[in-house]
Amino acid sequence: MTGEDLTGRRVxxxxxxxxxxxxxxxxxRAGARVTVVDGGDSPSHRARAEELAAEAVAARLGDGDTLPEGTELIVTSPGWPPDSALFAAAEAAEVPVWGDVELAWRLRGPDAAPWLAVTGTNGKTTTVRMLAAMLEAAGLxxxxxxxxxxxxxxxVLGEQPYDVLAVELSSYQLHWAPSVRAHSAAVLNLAPDHLDWHGSMAAxxxxxxxxxxxxxxxxxxxxxxxATERLVRAADVVEGCRAVGFTLNSPGPSELGVVEGLLVDRAFVPDRRQQAEELAEVTDLEPAAPHNIANALAAAALARAYGVPPEAVREGLRSFRPDTHRIEWVADVDGVAYVDDSKATNTHATRASLAAYESIVWVAGGLAKGAEFDDLVTAAADRLRGVVLLGADRARIREALTRHAPDVPVVDLERTDTGAMAAAVGEAARLAHPGDTVLLAPACASMDMFTNYNRRGEAFADAVRALAADRTAEHR
Structure with a gap:
């Protein structure tokens, strides 16, 4: 259903x-009578409420638990926990709950652009941006x-018309989006994350x-x-919709994969059993790390599902540059590469990051969010030259290192002040040898020491650049 009528409804x-x-x-704009509720009541909350009041939106601050009288529909922000008292009250009153994505889907017009959707534990943003680059290269x-x-x-409601949208969807958004129906979609991977919000891995x-x-x-x-294939098998899809796999190995029929340094398609060709179409070279990617190749294959599969030709896939990948703090090279100092992957905030992302390099001084730590590190350390042990730990839950990583990589030297930094990252980079430089990579891939959230992962990555990059300047001065 599109263009749903909300005129006069209390939302x-x-x-x-x-x-x-x-x-x-x-x-x-859709004609609803709107009240916004939020548990916060700070000056910034009040300023935003005043702005909305000028647009006929009522606001109730300091109470996000009580259902306003007469509510006929709730539209929730993505992070609002599903076990909140507000939703319990809504369920008791038989009031439906939509997320912001569900609202967008319901309000879109009859000629709205189709969605190519991407979700997964890690790699969503990179894959969606790669996909958009391919679509743009095809003139869409x-x-x-x-x-x-x-x-x-x-x-969706803007004046700019689109042919197709590349849509990143989080698990939070999907939880509250029962009506969304994509043209094609990908689940990149599944690993434990946000389980405090969802309640279980199954959920x-x-x-x-x-x-x-x-x-x-x-x-x-x-x-x-x-697990991603099991989700496909369980889905109720339009008749004729196909399961399309991607792999870092040679692809079988109805798959995209890698053959002798080439990204190839055996899914969207006339004869999937006998034919393969070259899409790009691995060297067209920056960086050409394994998980980035997987992201590119997933993006290419969605683009090909929409009819994008091979040359546009290649052009899109060649023009694409990843966002900051995602396997981002910062500098080479005395033959050692320094790489910022501050976005690696869980063990799944960090494992992929560590797999991209042969000899690593690993900078890690922060808020573990309940994660265990044994499997991560076991997988990376033979690549580790040394480890520098900082942050609130660094002891949990150190314990895993003691169990599974006891011969790897570890520096445990207790300090949490603004100079801690500079100290970490200094210790990493001391442990590193020419040819090594000093890799910030924390496997943890950042909020114990930094506002967000961006600030953490910036602190690392600043410290690396200061180190490079010092070494340059020494060599003069």
Missing amino acids: TVAGLGVSGISAARALV RTAAVGNIGTPLIDV YAADKGRVYEGNEVACVYNRADP
Whole structure:
């Protein structure tokens, strides 16, 4: 259903953040009577509430638990926990709950652009941006949207027409988006994450799997991650929709993969059993790390499902540059490469990052979010030249290192002040030898010491550049 009529309906918006404000304004334009609720009552909350008041939006601050009287629909921001008292009250009153993505889907017009959707534990943003680059190279009007950049509701209701949208969807967003039906979708991988929000790994996976529901052309899955294929098998799709795998190995029929340094397609060719189409070279990617190749294959599968020709896939990959703090080279100092992957905030992402380099001084630590590190350390042990640990839960990583890599030298930094990252880089430089990579891949969240992973990555890069300047001065 498109262009749903909300005229006169009493709608409560949960959350006064970016997506909540965007949803409230869209609802007002749709003719709804809107109240925003938020547990916060800071000066910034009050300033945002005053802005919305000028647009006929009521706001109730300091109470995010009580359902406003007469509410007929709740539209929630993505991070609002599903076990909150507000939703319990809504369930008791038989009031439906939509997320911001569901609202965008319901309000889009009859000629709205189809969605190519991407979810997964790691790699979503990179894959969506790669996909958008391929679509643009094919001459299509597109945008990378959803859990990235501009709120989806603003894009869907904006004046700019699009041919197709590359949509990143988080598990939070999918939880509250029962009606979304993508043209094609991909689940990149599944690993434990946000389990405090979802309640269990099964619930987390089920929410990720919603992205496949109603797919029209292709359900793209990761052959190396059987859980993603199981989600495809469980999905209710349009008749004729195909399962399309991607792999870092030679692809079988209905798969994309890698053959002798080439990205090849055996899914969207006339004879899948006998033919393969060259899409790009591995060297077209920057960086050409294994997980980045996997992201490129997933993006290519979605692009090919939409009819993008091979030359546009290659052109898109050649023009693509990853966002900052994602396997980002910072500098070479005395023959040692320094790489910022501050975005690696969980063990799954960090394992992929560590697999990209042969000899590593690993900088890690922060808020573990309940993670265990034994499997991660076991997989990386033979690549580790040394480890520098910092942050609140660094002891948990050190214990795993003691058990599984006892011969690897470890520096444990207790300090948590603003100079801690500079100290970490200095210790890493002391441990590193020419040919090594000093890799910031924390496997943890950043909020114990930094505002976010961006600030953490910036602190690392600043410290590396200062080290490079010092060494240059010494050599003069």
